Amino acid sequence: MIEPLKIKTQIKSFDNKKLKQLSDAIHREGVAVLYNQDLNEKDYIDTMKKFGECETPMLFMNPKEYPEIFLVTGKRDNEGKKIGMFGDTELGWHSNGNSRHLIDKILIALYCVKEDINTTLSVCNTQQPFEDMSEDEKEYWRSITIRLKFKNNTIYDLEEGDPELEFMSKNKGSIRKLVGEHPHTGKEYFYFPYHFIQKAWENKKQIDHEEMIKKLMPKIFKSQYQYHHIFKEGDLLLMDQFTSLHRRTPVMDNNRLLWRIASDFNNVYK
Numbered sequence: 533m534i535e536p537l538k539i540k541t542q543i544k545s546f547d548n549k550k551l552k553q554l555s556d557a558i559h560r561e562g563v564a565v566l567y568n569q570d571l572n573e574k575d576y577i578d579t580m581k582k583f584g585e586c587e588t589p590m591l592f593m594n595p596k597e598y599p600e601i602f603l604v605t606g607k608r609d610n611e612g613k614k615i616g617m618f619g620d621t622e623l624g625w626h627s628n629g630n631s632r633h634l635i636d637k638i639l640i641a642l643y644c645v646k647e648d649i650n651t652t653l654s655v656c657n658t659q660q661p662f663e664d665m666s667e668d669e670k671e672y673w674r675s676i677t678i679r680l681k682f683k684n685n686t687i688y689d690l691e692e693g694d695p696e697l698e699f700m701s702k703n704k705g706s707i708r709k710l711v712g713e714h715p716h717t718g719k720e721y722f723y724f725p726y727h728f729i730q731k732a733w734e735n736k737k738q739i740d741h742e743e744m745i746k747k748l749m750p751k752i753f754k755s756q757y758q759y760h761h762i763f764k765e766g767d768l769l770l771m772d773q774f775t776s777l778h779r780r781t782p783v784m785d786n787n788r789l790l791w792r793i794a795s796d797f798n799n800v801y802k
Contacts, residue, residue: 562776584796606786648788679731681705
């Protein structure tokens with residue numbers, strides 16, 4: 533298993549030097565864990581803004597008074613409408629912005645407000661599998677280009693009229709290299725949210741993307757590249773969206789609540 537940095541110090545007290553050390557660890561392992569954090573909404577937002585700019589899409593899951601926060605919960609309002617994203621079902625492997633043309637918010641923070649001890653989040657490092665390959669394998673995978681777009685009933689199942697389905701379907705998708713170079717470390721990693729891959733090319737020749745996925749999955753999703761976490765209240769997970777993928781088991785308690793923030797690292801590496 534990968535060994536994420538595990539911290540008990542309050543992150544809101546970190547200076548720029550400690551944030552840089554933490555960021556380096558997040559890039560390296562794909563994830564870092566901070567325990568027993570004492571964060572209200574303002575503390576959380578102010579802390580994440582030390583890393584960089586935060587997303588504020590003003591969607592249904594973003595509280596108007598705290599637009600940087602995404603509610604991740606299966607809880608609904610009195611009319612039965614969703615108040616948060618990702619509901620209570622199983623989530624397949626993904627990272628932030630997989631169907632977007634531009635991905636710059638590569639730091640995802642998940643802060644546990646209300647726990648569910650029966651739900652597990654798994655993180656898979658996608659940098660280490662590439663580093664462990666032979667030079668011939670690396671050269672082959674560097675030649676692959678992929679077409680990405682959201683498709684319902686893959687990463688999760690959404691019913692017609694679901695507000696998540698509406699905004700996810702609006703993303704036009706993107707074409708990018710399967711092997712990317714990290715903007716802050718220069719290291720190569722697999723960009724492999726396979727649920728979103730709809731086409732693939734070796735150099736300029738189209739190949740069977742489903743066969744490519746089947747071939748690559750056992751190389752990436754090995755236990756030695758993964759970390760599994762059951763959230764307790766006060767836990768804060770920070771994940772690099774280029775050097776990792778994550779997934780979730782079904783939620784048994786719909787009162788479970790995570791605060792999610794997406795940011796870049798531009799203030800740390802300016």
